[in-house]
Amino acid sequence: MLGKLMKYEWKSVYKMGSILLLAMFAVTVLGCMVFQMPWMRDLFADDSNVDEVQAIIFAFVMMVSFLVYIFMLMGVTYGIMIFLGVNFFKTMYTDQGYLTNTLPVKPHQLLNSKILVSGFWYLLIEIGVIISVVALIFAFGGGVAGAVDGYSFGDAMAMLWDEMAMALQSEFGDYMIHFGVVMLIMLLISPFTTMIILFSALTIGQLSKKHKALMGILTYFGLCMVTGIIASVVQMIYSIRLSINTFQNPEAISEMDMLGIYDYTLVINVVMAAVLYYVSHRILTQKLNLE
Amino acid sequence: MNELVEIVGLTKSYNANNVAVNNVTLTLPKGKIIGLLGPNGSGKTTLIKMMNGLLTPTSGSIKINGRFVGVETKARVAYLPDRTYLGGNQKISEIFDYFEDFYEDFSREKAMEMLQSLNIDPSQKMKTLSKGTKEKVQLILVMSRNADLYILDEPIAGVDPAARDYILRTIVTNYNPEATVLISTHLIEDVEQVLDEVIFMKYGQLVLYTSVDMIREKHGKSVDAYFREVFAC
Structure with a gap:
């Protein structure tokens, strides 16, 4: 019965979960595109010809984009949590609970099906957030690296990795x-x-x-x-x-x-x-x- | 052994001043259509919900087919609640899949037959149906099971007289004759024709449990008339 319960739980969750993952993907792609724009290179280039006003505008656009991105990630993370909570409450304790709680299944099977499917979707969102952040770091690294003479994208990433490894090494040996x-x-x-x-x-x-x-x-x-x-x-x-x-x-x-x-x-x-x-x-x- | 339901000393109280069901002891046999009758607030729905495991009794016990309420009894009880318990985004055919997956005694063939006789399209979503049609779909789901006990809570409340006739006809013609049907209602006149026995409840207590024939013979009245006499304000 657990398998059947999970099948129907999946059906009730996958649409919203997919929409949120797609939204996160779209924002990540947009963010990566922003970092790859020519003005990004202009802003960080050694021979930058960006004047002060333009620099302020670029910085402002970057800050707003960053805030939108952060709010988007928070929205997706809390959004899926709210959706999963509402879905659980609705199917267990409102009118729909009359059907759920009269099914010939054990209470632990009901709980397990909901925890496993919802937990899996929450895990997907978490992994999505990590991938999104890493993708943006790469895009930023690539954008800035391209602006600095003698630096390739690979160099920038290698430096980032070395820094991280050193920090972890000093902390945990x-x-x-x-x-x-x-x-x-x-x-x-x-x-x-x-x-x-x-x-x-x-x-x-x-x-x-x-x-x-x-x-x-x-x-x-x-x-x-x-x-x-x-x-x-x-x-x-x-x-x-x-x-x-x-x-x-x-x-x-x-x-x-x-x-x-x-x-x-x-x-x-x-x-x-x-x-x-x-x-x-x-x-x-x-x-x-x-x- | 002809007993299907054994209820002993059943009480459900929400607080000291609110006792919904008060020390009810009752045994229901197999193969009967029984009316659970009483005015609003008499404890009918509370009793039914405890029989289905949706409410936990304060004290007392319920056994169905010799088993306490649980997974085994839920597999053999077909319950129609007094509300729509189906998700609005589900198609009727998807709900049939659901019932087929969880209830071994669910007959999709029978359900499709009933659906066709009412000209209801199985590809329709629940949220597109009228209130009456939703109730009919829920009744079809319940009556398409080959259960030991059918518990119908207010199956004809809120529907037009034509729909009432259809619902009662469906109940009488589709239930497993070895099974018992427990119908809770306060529309006694409409259901009286199909009942074998009646239970009267008042203020959470069992007032009377007898056969319809006995009421007619002993009191020379219809169940409806006798009910009005017993529950006169």
Whole structure:
């Protein structure tokens, strides 16, 4: 039954998800085109003949374009989240919930189908955002590199890569692979934990007698705040402990100790998601009260 | 064993002053058409929602075919709620696919036959249909299942008399004779002709559970007339 539930969940999500991905693609292409325009080279070229007024106008256009781009990325990221939350709420707890909750399926199958499909779409959007940002960096690099004498696009990218590698090397030393793996796991897991937190909040909101949707939204912000506080407290404790250790025995501190904070953040997210999944399942099996 | 539904000490209270269903104990047999009758706010819909697992009882229990409400009972209960539960963007044919995927007892053939008899195009989207047609589509979905228990909450409310006749005819001619049909309504006169038994509910409590013949023999009245007497304000 999980496969069938996922099939219909996919049908209800893929249109909006595709529209948002296309919108992001379009804005990225536009952004890349802006960076490739001739005036971009003129602005950064060594022998630039751009006067002050033109430079201000170009800078203003760039700033506006950058802001539009940032708002667009935020719009897509929050847009998909709002859409997925509304879709979950509508199909589970409004009139459509009368059909969903009378299907001969187990509550965990319902939850899993929604978390997996929504999480996957959120992951796609996240990957889309990363690709978009990288594409713009490349386009900017290419545009500027072309303007500077003796520099090719390849040179600019190689410099950028070297800078990044040096920064990571100085921060994490021999544990760069560990850092990469943790970041990759976080990237892959966080869309699903985000969906679990969102759906759990909307489910917990059902316990309220009135204004269930509003209570769900407030619960979501509450849960985000709690997760943030827990993460901050753990980070603080970790940092204090690290500082004490550094003070007592500086040689004993390795990059791995610095890296531990990311491991803890990952564990906190996973534990929080597991607890909230359990709570949601319990509400669906023992506290469901559709109006 | 002829019992299909066993309800014991069922209570649903929202707070101390709002008890929607109050300590109802009831056993429903197989193979009957039963009217669940009562004025607005008598607890009919609350009882039905608990039977379908949409509301959690405060206390008491419900068993259908010997099983507590859950996945197994949902597979054997065909439920028509008092609202449109289908998404507006779905085509009727897509909804048939959905039912076919989730309910083993759903007959697409039967559903298509009923749809054709009403001249409804299966490629139409739900949002393009009138309220009455939406209700008919939902009824078709429910009655195209070969379920053990059909629970119909206000199936004829809000539709014209011609549609009412069609709906009642559909119920009577399409349900599995081994199954039980529970119809909740306050339009008693319209459904009386098809009922075998009636349940009267008032203020969340069970007032009466008897056969239609018994009411006619004992009280010399139609169910509608007797209902008006019992629930006179």
